[in-house]
Amino acid sequence: MSTSSSSRTPAAPPAPTVIVVDDDEALREALSSLFRSVGLRVELYGSAAELLAAKPPAVPRCLVLDIRLPGVSGLDFQSQIASSPMNMPIIFMTGHGDIPMTVRAMKAGAVDFLTKPFRDQDMLDAVATALENDRRQSEAEKASTDIRALYQSLTAREKEVMSLVTSGLMNKQVAAQINLSEITVKIHRGHVMRKMNAKSLADLVRMAETLGLGITKA
Amino acid sequence: MSTSSSSRTPAAPPAPTVIVVDDDEALREALSSLFRSVGLRVELYGSAAELLAAKPPAVPRCLVLDIRLPGVSGLDFQSQIASSPMNMPIIFMTGHGDIPMTVRAMKAGAVDFLTKPFRDQDMLDAVATALENDRRQSEAEKASTDIRALYQSLTAREKEVMSLVTSGLMNKQVAAQINLSEITVKIHRGHVMRKMNAKSLADLVRMAETLGLGITKA
DNA sequence: CCAAACTTCATACTTTGGTATATTTCGTGG
């Protein structure tokens, strides 16, 4: 067993994980050995279905899979996973792939596309890049999600005022725009600042940017 | 004031251009015909050197080239062009390419990688995507460049004040931070607003974002 | 060396921004 002596600390070490999906057990074991040799956690699956049944590991993580899988095609699996909470960077391996396949995979965001046999170092480099991408992506996503949650706690009026205020209008201009008195705008504005947990207008403007506010023209 | 009104058209027609580089004249002509048939401008070159000697056309434009070129490799040419003012989206064609080559090209940002023979529609789709990318990219770049120019017109003090103000500090806090009186900060701040042509603080904050201010390490 | 630009600060004043305290209206859900 030899599980680590980690306790339930709030700031747990990230533990980067590589998920390998391949129907060739020998290759799975070889990759597992390779990844573990550089200190990475590894999960092995023989098919896409097995992976989907499991629960996704914590970030950072990435997927290493063969284009040719039992059941689903690797490319179909890629688009399938991209629009799921399992979404993570993918590195493809192939024994007999072709160029159109490669192009499609790369266009869909694959980190790399390695032809067997590949050099260990190439795989490790690809995995390092993938894990770093996943870390960044997940970080940005979390920040965005948090802000979006705060934003949803605003009332319709407050959202409206936030949009106009962060677009650079003065309180009196906002008031004129939506036919309110200036004092009412001030109150809504105050509520927005508190609810959004913004410490300054600059803060609020940045949040509005993240939310994509102001670009709501139709 | 001798010229009439027709000569001063601020919104000139974009005229999308496709630049084809291939040593096979027959293919060049075929592509030229294809692109012109859908209303695109076309420039033809037999080698990378010829293209580099010419002056880049106005946006939107894109490059269609064979991986195997006389002289330079298509991939080398790609990285060469990426770090030049000629930078534009690239679509590769290949008669006998391999997967590692494809991966390298796509990683370096190629829009597509077509194997000969390809369908006309595939090429046209790729070109349409490339032109749209170029338009967006060039638009974003121009906005960024303009703001950067304004920013460079600021004095050292003004840049400093802008950074602190857009990070959300009040004038008095900025003053304390850099050991000035509040009134002096107000003056610098006013100069910043005028020089940056910002109509509001929200405006200035967005410019600071574009400039990457606030992430000033070391 | 001198003019021009940069930097600093003060005083005085106006405009915005922000908060607090009330009051009124309206609609929803217990």
Added chain:
DNA sequence: CCACGAAATATACCAAAGTATGAAGTTTGG
């Protein structure tokens, strides 16, 4: 029915931002 939150508004007041005028020391390029 009533409590409660949302919305709107007013009055009053204080804090912060912005502008104008004046002035003096420092840098810098021609």
